[in-house]
Amino acid sequence: MTTNSISFPGQPAPATWLSDFDKYLIGEGTHERAYEKLGAHLVSFEGKAGIVFAVWAPNAREVSIIGDFNDWDGKCHPMHSSDSGIWSLFIPGLKEYTVYKYRLITQQGEQFDKSDPYGFAMELRPATGSVAVNLDSYQWGDGQWLNERAQRQSLDSPISIYEVHLASWQRQPDEKYGSRYLTYRELAETLIPYVLKMGYTHIELLPIAEHPFDGSWGYQVLGFFAPTSRFGTPQDFMYFVDQCHQHNIGVIVDWVPAHFPKDGAGLNYFDGTHLYAHEDPRQGEHQDWGTMIFNYGRNEVRSFLISNALFWIDKYHIDGLRVDAVASMLYLDYSRKEGEWLPNEHGGRENLAAISFLRKTNEVVHGLFPGVLTIAEESTSWPMVSRPTWSGGLGFSLKWNMGWMHDTLSYMCHDSIHRRFHHNEITFGMLYAFHENFILPISHDEVVHGKGSLVNKMPGDDWQKFANLRAYLGFMWSYPGKKLLFMGCDFGQWQEWNHDKGLEWQALEAENHQGVQRFVQDLNQVYKNEPTLHENDYDWTGFSWINANDSDNSVFSFIRRAKNTGDQLVVVCNLTPVVREKYRIGTPQGGEWRELINSDLAIYWGSGISSGVTASQSEPSHGCEHTLELTLPPLSVLILKPA
Structure with a gap:
């Protein structure tokens, strides 16, 4: 035993710390807060302050705790095992910010040093040590937001999401590295004002859990319970979320229960067996991504993942979980050829254990934290993703509308002269628009x-590119469904996203980029201020076509209706670079109509063509009793409101 370890003699963790009932619930897969018992916790037992450690490793022959406090010597602090497969130890004298790992000896004598699966913090990459921290020391100031959250995030509320990759939103000049990341606290002082200026209601963060490989964007998670140390401490991240809430901004995080990487310090081959995954590669490995698939049928793995979902909501006050790659979880043959996958017990391709896990997770989240959103990134036609589990659904609050995104982007990529032949790419989405609670994602x-x-x-040329972009965003904001837009798209960044660089903020020196940015600001304000555009997103009563068939002119017109007041707006999209004078559409009511939004205004770098206020005529048209005669600007979207 080293000199250091003599100062920190270990002793068995008291039975009261990890009770038989805790072990039973973890083994049953129903422990909803396993993070309160497993991992490293700063505690006092019999007047002695220290850290109690607990880790699930049922197939290991020996497990010990290593760190600077014992010169990383695995013989100094052996842990005690139980019949549940959980090893534990209390080490008096250890303090907050102790760096540690678990050393595991397998039944075959192999040795692994592993990060803590339940570790609350980690060292800065490339180091992979876990760090013991106290998550209960931060003083929150977001009580009002939490009390109002269920109302603010209801399905009839405006939800406009700004998707952000924190490492590349903005970089700070740095003498040593050229540029560096902003910290969580610096982001609170810069990102929040930008979101407020733009009028978004929510920020969605690409995965914030610790990940060693920058190029994974966070989707290959090593520390499922640890916010990445790239930007600061857990308390710093709490401060960021707290400040968002105090400025009435919701925070959604990407959650990745679909897979985990093969990193040596992580979950893979944890105790000498495929503890968290399947041993059979036909079930246990994503060949496309080089990652491992969780074994959703193993109870302790279910406890790990369900607890992880609740952890971010409980400890970090997160308002929503966007669940990544749901399709890869639902299908056993996802991205696999014949013979490369195993059917379920009924001979089908559905992953029954994953379906059960997703339903249980949604039930628990919605039961314990009403108003918190769960959002599925699901790219297939799996039915009832955003319907309650009691009716046979998966129980998500919302689903990304990948079909709408693919079809409408495909349409917009066509030269305007050819769009008449692809008219259905805009209209087709209405055949299923109300089958789910959709988010429209440009991610x-x-x-x-x-x-x-x-x-x-x-x-087209630069003018047409920017006019097309504004028209597309105007169509998106007026179409049924909540909104999500990736950073940089809201000012027309020229280059595609590069995770190693900051956004092209210098582009905003040009009027064309300023115009797009101002247009998105105005869209968000109108969207939030007009119940017609957000409170009836998920019912046919909130939408009807005026004319969906004018393919020759590539013009679409429709009505949006409020749920309770009967208010109506008219939307007209002219998706060719041709000014259309005396264009007639039916209107649901008479009187004068004014432009609420015109994407072609000069302040947006448009051509400045406007109909202003237009009086309707008492002539039937398109099934309506009244008619408007408009001048349609080129490549534009108009949102009209009764004057």
Whole structure:
């Protein structure tokens, strides 16, 4: 035993710390707060302050705790095992910020040094040690937000999400490295004012849990319970979330229960067995991603993941979990050829254990934290993703509308002269628009890997590219469904997203980029101020076509209706660079109509064509009793309101 370890003699953890009932619930897969018992916790027993450690490693022959306090010597602090497969030890004298790992000896004599699966903090990459921290020391000031959260995040509320990758939103000049990340506290002082200026209601963060590989963008998680140390401490991240809430901004995080990386310090082959995954590669490995698939049928793994979902809501006051890669969880043959997967017990391709896990997670989250959103990134036609579990659904609050995104982006990428032949790519989405509670996502995946930036997808010269972009965003904001837009798209960044660089903020020196940014600001304000555009997103009564069939002119017109007041707005999209004078559409009521939004205004770098206030005529048209005769600007969206 080293000199250091003599100062910190270990002793068995009291039975009261990890009770038989805790062990039973973990083994049953129903312990909803396993993070309160497993991992490293700063405690006092019989007047002695220290750290109690607990880790699940049922197939290990020996487990010990290593760190600077014992010169990383695995012989100094052996842990005590139980019949539940959980090893534990209390070490008096250890203090907050102690760095540690578990050393595991397998039944075959192999040795692994592992990070704590339940560790609350980690060292800065490339180091992979876990760090003992106290998560209860921060004094929150967001009580009012939490009390109002269920109302603010209801399905009839405006939800406009700014998707952000914190490492590349903005960089700070640095003498040593050229540029560095902003810290959580610096982001609170810069990102929050930007979101407020732009009028978004929520920030969605690409995975914030600790990950060693920058190029994974956070989607290959090593520390599921540890906010990444790239930007500061857990308390710093709490401060960021707290400040968001105090400024009435919700925080959604990407949650990744679909897979985990093969990193040596992580969950893979944890105790000498495939403890968290399946041993059979036909079940246990994502070949496309080089990652491992969780064994959702193993109870202790379910406790780990369900506890992890609740952990971010409980300890960090997170308002929503966007669940990544749900399709890969639902299908046993996801991205696999014949013979590379195993059918379920009924011979089907559905992953029954994953379905059960997702339903249980949603039930627990919604039961314990009413008003918190769960959002599925699910790219197939799996039915009832956002319907309650009691009716046969998966229980998510919302689902990303990937079909709408693919179809409408495909349409916008066509040269305007050819759009008449692709008219259905805009109208098709209405066939299923109310089957789910949809979010319309223009996410990071659409502006990376050679796909180009959003503005560069648009056809035509620079003027037409920016006019197309504004028209597309105007169509998106007026279409049923909540909104999500990736950073940089809201000012027309030219280059596609690069996770190693900050956004092209210098582009805002040009009027065309300023115009897009101001347009998104105005869209968000109108969207929030007009119940017609947000409170009836998920019912046919909130939408009807005026004319969905004018493919020759590539013009679409429709009505949006409020749920309770009967208020109505008219939306007209002219998706060609042609000014259309005396264009007639039916209107649901008579009187004068004024432009609430016109994407072609000069302040947005448009051509400045406007109908202003227009009086309707008492002539039937498009099934309506009244008619408006408009001048449609080129490549534009108009949102009209009774004057």
